[in-house]
Amino acid sequence: MIPFEKELIKELKKGDHSAFERIFQQYSKQLFLFSLSYLKSREAAEDIVQEVFVKIWKNRADIRTDKSFQSYLFTITLNAVRKYFNKLSRINEVKHDIIFNLSEHKEEFDNRSDYQLLLDKLEELIEQMPEKRKVVFTKMKIEGKSQKEIAEELDISVKTVEYHISESMRYLKDEFERLRINGILFFHLFVQ
Structure with missing residues (x-):
């Protein structure tokens, strides 16, 4: 030095x-x-x-x-x-799992030419969420945090976290159904 x-x-x-x-x-x-x-x-x-x-x-x-x-x-x-x-890798793995579970023909999944389009659409829909909802959704679904952890971290109630997650899932389900991408399976994936 x-x-x-x-x-x-x-x-x-x-x-x-x-x-x-x-x-x-x-x-x-x-x-x-x-x-x-x-x-x-x-x-x-x-x-x-x-x-x-x-x-x-x-x-x-x-x-x-x-x-x-x-x-x-x-x-x-x-x-x-x-x-x-590492974080980017985890996020991409979650996105991959979502799209895989949305696929009606899992055996043909890796050959889907629209796979990147589906990933891009998922990312776009998440980005379009209101800021607080997007933060709550990302912390729970991507980072794997509990509702209690999120509530403490963001200084909001657990009920508010539940509300944002519920609204996020409703929004994504509606958008994927509108796009004819098996929204019920997508919704089910996020309920688990």
């Missing part, structure tokens, strides 16, 4: 906001470009950089001044990118 950086880290460890800002200015662009090279999404890369610096601030007291700070930053960033890909 270069001497200037070592002093900056010492100030950061004491909770000095200006030291934190200088570190952010020094490294944020490099971390953004590093993240972007993996994620190919500006928004996702920006989220990763924000996550990294939130972690740096929260764990500032534990940062070691005898090790390379830059290596530490890039290790945290790489771990955040891996976490992002």
Whole structure:
């Protein structure tokens, strides 16, 4: 670690906001470009950089001044990118399961040419939900959280969570029936 950086880290460890800002200015662009090279999404890369610096601030007291700070930053960033890909993989697996269960001919499922269109439509319908409903639905159906966990996290009642889930399922069922995509099976999938 270069001497200037070592002093900056010492100030950061004491909770000095200006030291934190200088570190952010020094490294944020490099971390953004590093993240972007993996994620190919500006928004996702920006989220990763924000996550990294939130972690740096929260764990500032534990940062070691005898090790390379830059290596530490890039290790945290790489771990955040891996976490992002793992989450994306889980989301895609859930979407795959939904579409598979909607398929009337499961034996021909992998050969369906409209599979990506179905995935895109599902994602589009979820994105069109009102913001709070979309958040509740995603936390329950994609992240697998309980109604109680969601209620506590969002500071709403369990009844409100139930309402949003019920409305989400009704909306998706109606839209998939309108599109003639076996909405009853889709609804059943989400009731389980």
